[in-house]
Amino acid sequence: MKSMLDIPRNKQAATIFLVALLALLLMAWNEFSYQQSNASLNQLLHRVHAIDQTQSLLRRMTDAETGQRGFLLTGQENYLEPYQQAARDVRVIAQSMQTQYQHDPAAKQLAATLLSYSEAKLSELEASLEMHRMGRHEAWKSLLSTEIGREKMNELRRVGDALLAREAALSSAARQEVFSTLWINRMGIAALATLGILGAVVFWRQSRVMNDMRLHHESAIKAERDALQVQVAQRTADLTELAKHLQVSEETDKADLARKLHDELGALLTTAKLDLARLKRSLGESSVEVGQRLEHLSSTINAGIHLKRRIIENLRPSSLGNLGLLAALQIQLREFSERSELTVESDLQDIRLSAEQEIVVYRFVQEALANIARHARASAVQVTFKQHGQEVYVGVGDNGVGLVSNPTSPGAHGLLGMRYRLEAVNGRMNVRSEPGSGTTLEAWLPL
Numbered sequence: 001m002k003s004m005l006d007i008p009r010n011k012q013a014a015t016i017f018l019v020a021l022l023a024l025l026l027m028a029w030n031e032f033s034y035q036q037s038n039a040s041l042n043q044l045l046h047r048v049h050a051i052d053q054t055q056s057l058l059r060r061m062t063d064a065e066t067g068q069r070g071f072l073l074t075g076q077e078n079y080l081e082p083y084q085q086a087a088r089d090v091r092v093i094a095q096s097m098q099t100q101y102q103h104d105p106a107a108k109q110l111a112a113t114l115l116s117y118s119e120a121k122l123s124e125l126e127a128s129l130e131m132h133r134m135g136r137h138e139a140w141k142s143l144l145s146t147e148i149g150r151e152k153m154n155e156l157r158r159v160g161d162a163l164l165a166r167e168a169a170l171s172s173a174a175r176q177e178v179f180s181t182l183w184i185n186r187m188g189i190a191a192l193a194t195l196g197i198l199g200a201v202v203f204w205r206q207s208r209v210m211n212d213m214r215l216h217h218e219s220a221i222k223a224e225r226d227a228l229q230v231q232v233a234q235r236t237a238d239l240t241e242l243a244k245h246l247q248v249s250e251e252t253d254k255a256d257l258a259r260k261l262h263d264e265l266g267a268l269l270t271t272a273k274l275d276l277a278r279l280k281r282s283l284g285e286s287s288v289e290v291g292q293r294l295e296h297l298s299s300t301i302n303a304g305i306h307l308k309r310r311i312i313e314n315l316r317p318s319s320l321g322n323l324g325l326l327a328a329l330q331i332q333l334r335e336f337s338e339r340s341e342l343t344v345e346s347d348l349q350d351i352r353l354s355a356e357q358e359i360v361v362y363r364f365v366q367e368a369l370a371n372i373a374r375h376a377r378a379s380a381v382q383v384t385f386k387q388h389g390q391e392v393y394v395g396v397g398d399n400g401v402g403l404v405s406n407p408t409s410p411g412a413h414g415l416l417g418m419r420y421r422l423e424a425v426n427g428r429m430n431v432r433s434e435p436g437s438g439t440t441l442e443a444w445l446p447l
Contacts, residue, residue, distance in 0.1 A: 033185035036177075050100055050107075051167045054114070057093050058160045060086035061118055065153065068125045072132055083125060090118050110163045117156040124152060244424040254315040261312050269305050276301060317362060325358045326350045326385075329365060333383060336369045342381055349386040357425050357445055361385070361394055367418050368396035368441045376400030376439065390447050397440035403433040418443075 064086035070079035097115065101108035131137075276298055283290065312318070320328040329348055337344040353361065365383060372378055378400030385394050419429045422443050433439035 030185070033181055036181040036184075048171065050097075051164060051171065053093055053097055053100065054160055054163050054167070057090065057114065057118060058157065060089045060093075061121055061153070061156060064122065064125055068129060072128065080129075083129075087122055090115070090122065107163065107166060110159060110166070114156065114159045114163060117152060117159060121152045121156055240423075243420045247421055247424055257315055261308060261315070265308050266305075269301060269308060273298075273301050273305075320358060320362055324350075325353065325361060328362055329383070329385060332362070332365060332369070336373070336381075340373050342372075342379060344381045344383065346383045347386060348383070351385070351387055351392055351447075353392065353445070353447075354425075357392075357427075360421050360425050360427065361392075361443070361445070363421060364394055364418055364441075364443050365396055367414055371414060371441075372396070372398045372400065372439075378438065387447070388444075392445045392447060394443040394445070395440055397438060399438040402435045402437055402439050403431070415441075 060082075063082035067079045067082035067086075071077070071083075093115075097111040101111050276294065280294055283294075317328055317332075319331050323331075326348055330346070333344050333346055336342070365385075369381070372381055376398045378398035380399050382397045383395070385392070387393070415429075415431065418441070422429050422445070425445060427443055427445040429444075430442045431439070432442065
């Protein structure tokens with residue numbers, strides 16, 4: 001290949017002149033096309049903005065009517081937000097449309113009519129709301145049953161559709177101008193496309209190499225991510241199974257310990273009480289000091305018996321196995337009310353569950369009541385246990401200070417334990433709380 005230095009100087013000068021001339025012509029052509037396209041696009045944007053304003057106004061009016069209907073039917077204030085927002089937006093859109101159509105009398109007349117109908121519709125909606133606030137329910141219902149509201153909305157839509165149709169026609173004309181200008185500019189771009197093909201081929205080859213490298217890298221990352229996901233899923237399943245096993249083992253150990261305390265410690269305390277009774281009979285009339293000592297010893301043995309019973313009940317409630325879940329819950333609530341001096345209201349149903357589910361429900365209520373006694377600073381407690389469809393619902397609520405921290409924080413071991421205990425029997429748990437508004441612990445178990 002010859003270099004530029006090998007080309008004769010006259011051909012080199014002609015080539016440079018021709019390239020410069022073509023470059024100047026291309027720049028002039030491109031600038032002309034740009035100016036034409038810019039003018040057409042500005043006109044098109046102007047029309048698009050007008051269409052958007054009209055559609056926004058129609059949407060706002062629809063939202064306002066929907067919000068008004070929702071408020072009238074439910075009485076909830078949040079339904080009025082679309083109406084209030086529409087009232088504000090209509091005024092803003094009105095000012096914008098007046099500026100938009102100041103040089104277009106026909107469109108300006110349509111916009112003025114549309115805005116007039118919008119104000120009339122808003123006044124009709126406000127009248128219904130005012131009747132509702134004044135308690136004149138028959139009046140607003142009568143107003144809604146008439147055809148006034150629908151007629152106003154139909155007029156509003158008719159004028160809006162006319163304005164939208166006019167803007168659509170003008171937008172189509174503006175688009176046609178843009179297409180014409182682009183077609184003219186297309187011829188100039190074709191000259192550059194020929195030179196761009198060579199660069200595109202080189203770029204395609206380089207992109208293909210880079211794409212192959214990227215796919216290989218993504219494949220390696222995906223394989224590693226899949227392996228990690230499988231490992232995480234396996235570890236999660238193992239930990240879940242371990243948690244279930246630990247909970248079952250804990251209840252089994254508690255039951256074994258309760259039986260041993262009942263049998264062995266109960267036998268010792270019973271023997272001591274019998275020996276004390278024999279000792280009293282053998283001593284007969286003794287001194288006052290000896291009598292006091294014997295009474296104190298009897299009181300101590302009785303306290304030990306009561307302590308043993310309380311410990312056994314905490315480990316494995318005998319009422320649950322002997323009387324059933326309903327009676328066990330009633331006893332638990334009565335004892336909690338006596339200990340804490342709180343008002344306890346209950347709504348309990350007699351529902352048959354499996355033995356595993358019964359102990360889960362009992363422990364759930366027990367742990368919830370313990371949390372209330374320790375942290376809630378409440379004066380009343382509400383406990384619910386009833387059937388909802390194919391599920392059993394358990395709820396424990398209070399009117400205390402509520403949770404002041406995240407219920408899933410690392411320090412909330414009690415709540416996490418309750419959640420895992422429920423999940424072990426295919427149940428689920430939810431915590432509803434707001435500071436100063438109390439806390440409600442909810443659980444659902446399948447029948």
